Ligand SMILES: Nc1ncnc2c1ncn2[C@@H]1O[C@H](COP(=O)(O)OP(=O)(O)OP(=O)(O)O)[C@@H](O)[C@H]1O
Ligand SMILES: O=C(O)C1=C[C@@H](O)[C@@H](O)[C@H](O)C1
């Protein structure tokens with residue numbers, strides 16, 4: 001029995017949204033995606049919010065969404081790749097959730113994020129260098145909040161969801 005919400009954290013393209021949906025179905029829990037909740041609330045997509053309000057505006061909205069999700073029902077929650085940047089968010093994640101850090105290699109992250117252009121932070125001349133830089137900055141922050149770390153490089157989304165569920169069932173703190 002899962003008694004706390006499960007938060008998926010990790011870099012863009014790690015598979016938080018894709019694997020989160022599958023994991024929720026498997027655990028028979030509701031699913032929420034903080035990026036989607038933020039877009040629905042704002043009535044605008046992420047690139048537009050970055051354009052108009054800058055990254056700082058986006059981060060304020062993201063923190064509000066996280067606060068509300070933390071006080072909601074037990075569910076599987078895919079977060080945005082930068083959710084760990086704010087100390088306040090890291091505290092919320094540690095307090096309210098069981099946190100799964102999904103990892104993938106630079107090559108995989110690059111390939112998985114190359115299919116659409118809705119990630120403003122990767123809209124640069126050299127997305128590979130940007131991915132490396134972001135992972136370097138954020139890896140210690142993901143680790144700081146993570147209860148479980150899973151590598152998604154060599155598995156399909158379904159295999160990854162199964163692996164996460166298995167790891168959760170082994171983790172005493174998730175019960
Ligand atoms: N394990 C995997 N194997 C192959 N492809 C994957 C895997 N996980 C995700 N993908 C694909 O990679 C793309 C990006 O995945 P997804 O949107 O779930 O990433 P994300 O971690 O939610 O990123 P973001 O932080 O930008 O929201 C999707 O097209 C998805 O189908
Ligand atoms: O890694 C990030 O900072 C981001 C990841 C996406 O999930 C979105 O939250 C947004 O594009 C920013």
Ligand SMILES: [Mg+2]
Nearest residue numbers: 016017035078
């Ligand atoms: Mg996502």
